[in-house]
Amino acid sequence: MIEFEDVTKQYPDGTVAVDKLSLRIPSNQITVFVGPSGCGKTTSLRMINRTIERTGGTISIDGEDINGKDPVTLRRGIGYVIQNAGLFPHKTVVDNVATVPKLLGWDKRKAHSTAMELLERVGLDIKLAERYPAQLSGGQQQRVGVARALAADPAVMLMDEPFSAVDPIVRHQLQEELLRLQRDIGKTIVFVTHDIDEAIKLGDNVAVLQVGGKLAQFAPPAELLGEPADDFVRGFVGQDRGYRALTFVHPEELPVQPVPDELALKDGVPVGWKNGSGELLPLGAVFKRGDSLRAALDAVLTSPTGCGICVDDEGKAVGVIDQAGVAEALRS
Numbered sequence: 196m197i198e199f200e201d202v203t204k205q206y207p208d209g210t211v212a213v214d215k216l217s218l219r220i221p222s223n224q225i226t227v228f229v230g231p232s233g234c235g236k237t238t239s240l241r242m243i244n245r246t247i248e249r250t251g252g253t254i255s256i257d258g259e260d261i262n263g264k265d266p267v268t269l270r271r272g273i274g275y276v277i278q279n280a281g282l283f284p285h286k287t288v289v290d291n292v293a294t295v296p297k298l299l300g301w302d303k304r305k306a307h308s309t310a311m312e313l314l315e316r317v318g319l320d321i322k323l324a325e326r327y328p329a330q331l332s333g334g335q336q337q338r339v340g341v342a343r344a345l346a347a348d349p350a351v352m353l354m355d356e357p358f359s360a361v362d363p364i365v366r367h368q369l370q371e372e373l374l375r376l377q378r379d380i381g382k383t384i385v386f387v388t389h390d391i392d393e394a395i396k397l398g399d400n401v402a403v404l405q406v407g408g409k410l411a412q413f414a415p416p417a418e419l420l421g422e423p424a425d426d427f428v429r430g431f432v433g434q435d436r437g438y439r440a441l442t443f444v445h446p447e448e449l450p451v452q453p454v455p456d457e458l459a460l461k462d463g464v465p466v467g468w469k470n471g472s473g474e475l476l477p478l479g480a481v482f483k484r485g486d487s488l489r490a491a492l493d494a495v496l497t498s499p500t501g502c503g504i505c506v507d508d509e510g511k512a513v514g515v516i517d518q519a520g521v522a523e524a525l526r527s
């Protein structure tokens with residue numbers, strides 16, 4: 196656990212970036228700091244690895260005050276990922292990832308093989324390992340940044356707007372990858388973003404900060420959407436929070452109907468909706484059994500027939516649901 200107790204940061208020019216911040220960041224979970232520009236997210240994050248020194252209060256990791264530790268030793272146990280990845284431009288991808296293990300004195304071969312394993316783990320094509328960062332896309336660079344931060348197997352990872360500079364589709368992929376990776380590695384991750392959707396998607400807990408580094412609310416996403424603590428949080432989480440809250444509703448069994456004849460299938464996989472003249476209309480979004488009500492509703496809303504398609508893990512159609520079915524699940 197990382198604990199902030201009355202933590203304050205006043206910069207030399209008098210700016211109070213963080214004001215008496217107290218919160219407990221649970222181990223092995225993702226905690227997101229979110230809030231408007233200038234509210235002190237980055238300052239709060241960087242005080243954890245002491246790349247910014249606080250001016251008041253205490254921060255402890257697993258009960259140990261971080262001020263009692265040598266900053267260099269402290270940082271070795273804490274991975275750090277930033278926007279634009281911050282890779283060394285003159286080192287190849289694999290050497291970027293192997294840098295910290297080599298600094299820790301691992302032999303070259305072990306550092307190299309660990310780096311290759313990590314690149315695979317973050318979903319990077321290992322054919323890219325000998326390239327230089329400038330020869331990668333933004334999304335690929337971010338994956339390398341994550342692999343590099345994981346290289347020394349730190350218990351804690353700090354991630355400062357790591358996915359902000361990539362386009363929405365790549366951003367979505369990187370978010371999914373992070374969640375998948377976290378299911379395996381279970382690190383204590385502190386993640387900074389100004390995007391409430393990203394916070395809700397990634398966070399086990401979300402800390403909403405107000406300008407001046409004041410904590411407005413610290414809660415799991417469903418609670419944040421369902422019970423915003425005040426008008427500031429309500430405004431920040433947005434107008435459609437009711438719809439977003441559906442992300443956290445996972446009905447045991449959605450009332451799925453059998454696959455109708457109008458749905459054209461190839462080897463069981465839906466390929467389009469047949470209209471009266473035998474043409475195929477494009478499919479909308481599909482959802483899987485066990486997905487949230489938001490996914491089911493999205494499938495209904497994007498389907499040309501008003502029927503959302505439910506698929507299994509292999510993408511084969513197992514049934515459909517219409518608006519009435521979603522409404523029924525909402526009521527139950």
Ligand SMILES: Nc1ncnc2c1ncn2[C@@H]1O[C@H](COP(=O)(O)OP(=O)(O)OP(=O)(O)O)[C@@H](O)[C@H]1O
Pocket residue numbers: 206207208210211212230231232233234235236237238239389
């Ligand atoms: N070195 C500095 N000297 C003086 N003030 C600073 C310094 N660094 C940051 N600040 C101020 O501290 C406040 C918090 O900054 P911080 O970067 O932590 O906010 P943030 O929430 O991460 O913002 P953003 O989302 O825009 O990156 C801001 O008012 C900022 O101008």
